[in-house]
Amino acid sequence: MNFTKDQHLNDDQIICAIVEASDLPDTVRKHLAGCPQCRMAVEQFEEELSTLGKLAHHFSPKPETQITLPVEKTTQSIFSAWKWQFSFGAAFSAVLVFVMVWWAGTTNTAINGGPNNLSGELFEDEELMTEISSLSENALPKFYLDITGEPDPETEDDFMEFVNPSNEDTTLSLKNNRRKGVKLC
Amino acid sequence: MWTAFAGTVKIERMTQEKSDKQLSIDKSEVTVLVHKARTGNRFAFNQLIHIFQNDVFKMVFYRTRSHMDAEDLTQDIFLQAFKNLSKLKSIEKFKSWLFSIAINRIRDFYRKKKFRDMFSTELKTEEEMNVREKHTHHPDVLDDIYKKDFWRKVESILKKLSAMEKEVFTLRFMDNLNINEISGVLGKSESTIKTHLYRALGKFKKESSLLQQFKEVLQ
Numbered sequence: 308m309n310f311t312k313d314q315h316l317n318d319d320q321i322i323c324a325i326v327e328a329s330d331l332p333d334t335v336r337k338h339l340a341g342c343p344q345c346r347m348a349v350e351q352f353e354e355e356l357s358t359l360g361k362l363a364h365h366f367s368p369k370p371e372t373q374i375t376l377p378v379e380k381t382t383q384s385i386f387s388a389w390k391w392q393f394s395f396g397a398a399f400s401a402v403l404v405f406v407m408v409w410w411a412g413t414t415n416t417a418i419n420g421g422p423n424n425l426s427g428e429l430f431e432d433e434e435l436m437t438e439i440s441s442l443s444e445n446a447l448p449k450f451y452l453d454i455t456g457e458p459d460p461e462t463e464d465d466f467m468e469f470v471n472p473s474n475e476d477t478t479l480s481l482k483n484n485r486r487k488g489v490k491l492c
Numbered sequence: 493m494w495t496a497f498a499g500t501v502k503i504e505r506m507t508q509e510k511s512d513k514q515l516s517i518d519k520s521e522v523t524v525l526v527h528k529a530r531t532g533n534r535f536a537f538n539q540l541i542h543i544f545q546n547d548v549f550k551m552v553f554y555r556t557r558s559h560m561d562a563e564d565l566t567q568d569i570f571l572q573a574f575k576n577l578s579k580l581k582s583i584e585k586f587k588s589w590l591f592s593i594a595i596n597r598i599r600d601f602y603r604k605k606k607f608r609d610m611f612s613t614e615l616k617t618e619e620e621m622n623v624r625e626k627h628t629h630h631p632d633v634l635d636d637i638y639k640k641d642f643w644r645k646v647e648s649i650l651k652k653l654s655a656m657e658k659e660v661f662t663l664r665f666m667d668n669l670n671i672n673e674i675s676g677v678l679g680k681s682e683s684t685i686k687t688h689l690y691r692a693l694g695k696f697k698k699e700s701s702l703l704q705q706f707k708e709v710l711q
Contacts, residue, residue: 322693326686327671352697355706356665363550363646363666366639368559370549374541374570376534 316345324349325356526586530577537577541570544587548594551667555598557643565601569594588676591669595659595677649705657692660685 316324316339323331324339331339339345447455522543528536548569553562572593580589650658663674671689675682696706 318697319694322690322697325693326689330686352693356693359646359706360665360668362642363554366642367550367553368562370545370563370566372563372567374545374567376537376574377571379534 315342316348321345321349321352325353522586523583526577526580526583529574530580530583537574540586544590545570547667548590551591551594552598554662554666556601557647561601565594565597569597572597585676588669588673591663591667591673591677592679645705645708652699653692653695654688656688657695660688661692664689 316335320331320335328336328339339349522540525536525540525543529540545566549562549566552565552569553559556562556565569590573590576593580586650662653661659678660674663669663677664671669677671682671685674685678685
């Protein structure tokens, strides 16, 4: 296609020149290079599009906040050298304490006689329990009972027997039965 | 409006050219930083954040039009990039990879927002109120009006494009990515990207109403 002085680039060719000038056919490109009118048309449209971009840039705000990246995680793992030392130390001291307590217990038993001492302790416990059970009946010793005037449980029973005998007088009861009309035999 | 901002745009153009120059120089530096960051160098990644934060933030803002959401999403994007940096296959394509994370994150955001909006209208209104509050606190009220007007017009233009055309157009002319980078971001071939871009620009040129709207935005 040959371009004459009167024949200029059409709209499609102008657009093509803006999108990608190298896509234009050689003849059109040559014409564009030599025709100031066509070049002006392309440049004008290009300028208008460029102005649109610049106005958009002008009429938009600027970023105000600063971008913050997430906090960097420590690269050391749980099994890092320091953690190993710390956990090993803690475990060692726990074992040491346990061994010491156990050792102290065993030595104490050995010194005190072991199982023989146990029967002695049981005998002492039994004695103590007897003492406690006698005290539960009366907390005061016999000597103090006379002073306090507290009745002795043994004499109290005799006195009560005297006052209210448990076996009733049979003569009295016979009389009473006759009065009631009860046959005796 | 155009005359009022002509000076600003001219200055911005100069700074943009300057930053483009700087970026082209720093491209190899970016590769070095990415390589260092992959080995766990946090300082290198922080430098990458410094280089790309503004671009990513603006990219998110163009699509959400909410300052707060753009801030939150930018943070998320960089965190995701930091966590998955080892998965980056080609170090040279870091920018495309970063932007593809951003695109996916924005899609997730809209998916969640759609789901949230289905159940609650209160959240939406609250969010709108927050944005409005942020705008009303802006000292330059006239600038605020210009902004709103500009984004309203851009929105109405982009509405007339298909989803893919819109995405390609925004990435090319608003995010200033080249065809190769867009191809990397969207995971499509370069010829597909060119086709979508060609169609999008064709709509501008051929549809007089769209062209009129477009020129209104620039005025």
